[in-house]
Amino acid sequence: MNSSCPSPILCPVCREPLAPKDRMWGCENGHPFNIAKEGYLNLLLSHQRKSKTPGDDPEMVMARRRFFDSGAYDPLTEAIVQLPMIGRDKVSILDSGCGEGHLLGSLSEKQDGFFYGIDISKKAVQVASKRWKNAAWIVANGMRDIPIADASMDVILSILAPRNNQEFSRILKPDGTLIVGVPGPNHLMELRQQLQFSSGDFKEKADAAAEKCAPEFIETGREAIQTRATLNGEQISDLIRMTPIFWRSSDEAKEEIAKLDQLTVTISFTLLVMEKE
Ligand SMILES: C[S@@+](CC[C@H](N)C(=O)[O-])C[C@H]1O[C@@H](n2cnc3c(N)ncnc32)[C@H](O)[C@@H]1O
Ligand SMILES: [Zn+2]
Incomplete structure (x- = not known):
């Protein structure tokens, strides 16, 4: 946690600003929050979660970490890094649902700025904060306050x-930008075919996502990321483990795919650039 920046972090109990105090963070009403040994803050109150371990489970988090580390999703990271509203000095960025932190962490290494990552999965925030020290990592429910x-x-x-x-x-901020990333056309099509998913799974998600951002936001730009990558056996099993595909596949289909030592897949994302209405 970089405590030298002005902090926009709020106390989850009273919504007053939180600031570092001794080896903790606290608000003016005396609500204290420990800094975990990895450096993150846990601001998830017990009534803000439906289970004791919400969000991605540790296996999903570590599969996502290995998959990002393998470089297969570098085109996504690079496309985000190159967006003009991001590559500016002193920009403040919140990554909501940041996962194991690859996107925000990469940004925090490349440029000066203020970086905040929140995720409801404690494991995700733990591994993010262990690796990237120029960002503030917070366990919080992005779907609540x-x-x-x-x-x-x-x-x-x-x-x-x-x-x-x-x-x-x-x-x-009034002139701020929301960047929404969704799977693009035919994302992981070959994997879905192997798992015998229906063609309904290939639907373009960007139009629906843009519509759902109304009335708060309007779309002002869109960028497609399309590439193909040949994955090895470990990448294939990590990819299945880190996505909802895992829960929706039969055991037989998973066994079949585990025998593959290579598969070329389409990697496709759409980035929506949204501004406040
Ligand atoms: C598919 S992962 C994407 C992670 C990251 N944005 C990335 O691209 O690698 C979705 C993430 O959303 C998180 N998540 C799910 N529900 C959430 C919530 N209510 N608040 C915050 N994060 C949430 C999950 O724990 C998971 O880390
Ligand atoms: Zn407070």
Whole structure:
């Protein structure tokens, strides 16, 4: 946690600003929050979660970590890094549903700025904060009251994660930008074919996502990322483990695919650039 930046982080109990105090964070009403040994803050209150371990489970988190580390999703990271509203000095960015932190972590290494990652999965936030020290990592529910101040962020990233348009609109500065990342046409088509999913799974998700961002946001730009990658056996099993495909596949289909030592897949994402209405 970089405690030298002005903090837009709010106390989840009373919504007053939180600031570092001794080896903890606290608000003016005396609500204390420990800094975990990895450096993150846990601001998820027990009534803000439906289970004891919400969000991606540790196996999914580590599969996603290995898959990103393998470089297969580099085109997604690079496309985000190159967006003009991101590559500016001193930009403040919230990544809501940041997962194991690859996107925000990469940005925090490349440029000066203020970086905040929230995820409801403690394991995801733990591994993010262990690796990337130039960002603030917070366990929080992005679908409830997000513990980030009004009009404090230049950019919000919501990449393959649940969206909370009202909260995103509150947190963004008036001229801020929401970047929504969704699977693009034919994303992982070959994997889905192997698992005998129906063609309905190939539907373009961007139009529906853009519509769902109304009335708070309007789309001002769209970028397609399309590439193909030949995955090895470990990448294939990590990819299945880290996506909902895992839960929707039969054991037989998973056994069949586990025998593959290579598969060429389409990797396709759509980035929506959204501004406040
Ligand atoms: C498919 S992963 C994407 C992670 C990351 N954005 C990426 O692109 O690698 C979705 C993430 O959303 C998180 N998530 C799910 N529900 C959430 C919620 N209500 N609040 C915050 N994060 C949530 C999950 O724990 C998971 O890490
Ligand atoms: Zn408080």
